[in-house]
Amino acid sequence: MRKPTFLVTGNDLAGAALALLQDYEVIYAGKTPTEEDIVDLCRAHDPVAIIVRYSKVGAAAMEAAPSLKVISKHGSGTDTIDKQAAAARGIQVVAAVGANAAAVAEQAMALLLAGAKSIVALNARMHDGHWDKATHKSVELEGRTVGVIGLGAIGLRFARMAHAMGMRVLGFDPYAKELPAYIEGADLATIWRASDAISLHCPLTPENAQLLNAQTLAACKRGVIIVNTARGGLIDEAALLAAVRSGQVASAGLDSFAVEPMTLSHPFHGEARITLSPHIGGVTADAYVKMGVAAAQNALAVLHG
Structure with a gap:
């Protein structure tokens, strides 16, 4: 039976975070995904969760993923997520506040x-x-x-x-x-x-x-x-x-x-x-792990009620 999918809008996720997602298939959008890339991947894989690293996640992506329950930010700022569109669809938006x-x-x-x-x-x-x-x-x-x-x-x-x-x-x-x-x-x-x-x-x-x-x-x-x-x-x-x-x-x-x-x-x-500096304030080896783990935990908390 096919595992439910997590879509990561980036090209990697910390190993400690992946260990938490062993019951899910993890799909990566690549290093610099566009909004159109995210929509196409949502349409192809119908993820139950999106971990947002790069690019924006808007209404079109949500519409393309009818199983989507949660959008989890790999970091603290959620301005790249259309929260109004998410709320209208009953999709929770969570963030790794404090991890970086x-x-x-x-x-x-x-x-x-x-x-x-x-x-x-x-x-x-x-x-x-x-x-x-x-x-x-x-x-x-x-x-x-x-x-x-x-x-x-x-x-x-x-x-x-x-x-x-x-x-x-x-x-x-x-x-x-x-x-x-x-x-x-x-x-x-x-x-x-x-x-x-x-x-x-x-x-x-x-x-x-x-x-x-x-x-x-x-x-x-x-x-x-x-x-x-x-x-x-x-x-x-x-x-x-x-x-x-x-x-x-x-x-x-x-x-x-x-x-x-x-x-x-x-x-x-x-x-x-x-x-x-190129928006790397939160980009350290330690923060990478902290944010990945928090993003995975926050998404799982929503999915598991």
């Missing part, structure tokens, strides 16, 4: 430090034979204020790291019930006005799309550092580029972008004060 929190928070801190300490630019200068000790001044983060927008597992972990470095931490999250003592709750206007650095850790929603735009960036302290390891759509990229070039933003560290993958030539390319 350490990895993403560390990436955010690395990007903040890269901006404050000019790590990338100084490295390039050193490799070119320069010694800029007499002319360069870095930013000391101790005693400065960081605004953390989004206080889920990742934002809380980043905030704790910043506090441990002696930073004042302002936090904004309309859904956070109780904040730890080291985070001062603040509204967005206060964060714009008071922060020396701002780090984004919130999901992308229609309400907060382009949260950082020409108007909000202008309301920030001159010389603010911007870090985004959440979703690219949270930032108006043209406005950020203009703010960096004018000096309103001293530097930016970005791990996510409005359109991914970023291709040549993007306006950010060649900007010395914008540090880029």
